[in-house]
Amino acid sequence: MQDRHPVSRALQLVLGGLLILGAAVVGPLPGPGGIFLFAGGLVLILRNSRLAQVKFARAKRRWPRIGGLVDRTMRRRSALRRHARDKRLRSR
Numbered sequence: 001m002q003d004r005h006p007v008s009r010a011l012q013l014v015l016g017g018l019l020i021l022g023a024a025v026v027g028p029l030p031g032p033g034g035i036f037l038f039a040g041g042l043v044l045i046l047r048n049s050r051l052a053q054v055k056f057a058r059a060k061r062r063w064p065r066i067g068g069l070v071d072r073t074m075r076r077r078s079a080l081r082r083h084a085r086d087k088r089l090r091s092r
Contacts, residue, residue, distance in 0.1 A: 009048045016044030039073070 004012075019041030027034035045052045060067025071079030 004048070012044045012048045016041040016048070019044065042070075 019037045023034040023038035023041065026037060046056055056067075060071070068079065068082075072083065
């Protein structure tokens with residue numbers, strides 16, 4: 001986790017929570033707007049909360065296909081490294 005000012009981290013956590021709540025409100029409307037709000041909120045929360053990171057890692061172990069998809073979508077460094085490694089191993 002990067003070193004950020006605690007106030008900045010708190011504001012980003014609150015913004016992430018508001019985006020996720022906004023996704024629940026916008027979700028029933030036609031169009032994919034709720035998906036983007038939820039993804040943005042998830043990114044902000046995962047980047048600023050150690051507890052959320054631990055819970056996300058547990059969920060990825062329980063549902064690996066969905067966890068891998070979310071990692072690639074969020075362009076997490078660990079997923080990019082894993083994807084490059086798997087691609088390299090498959091080409092041998």
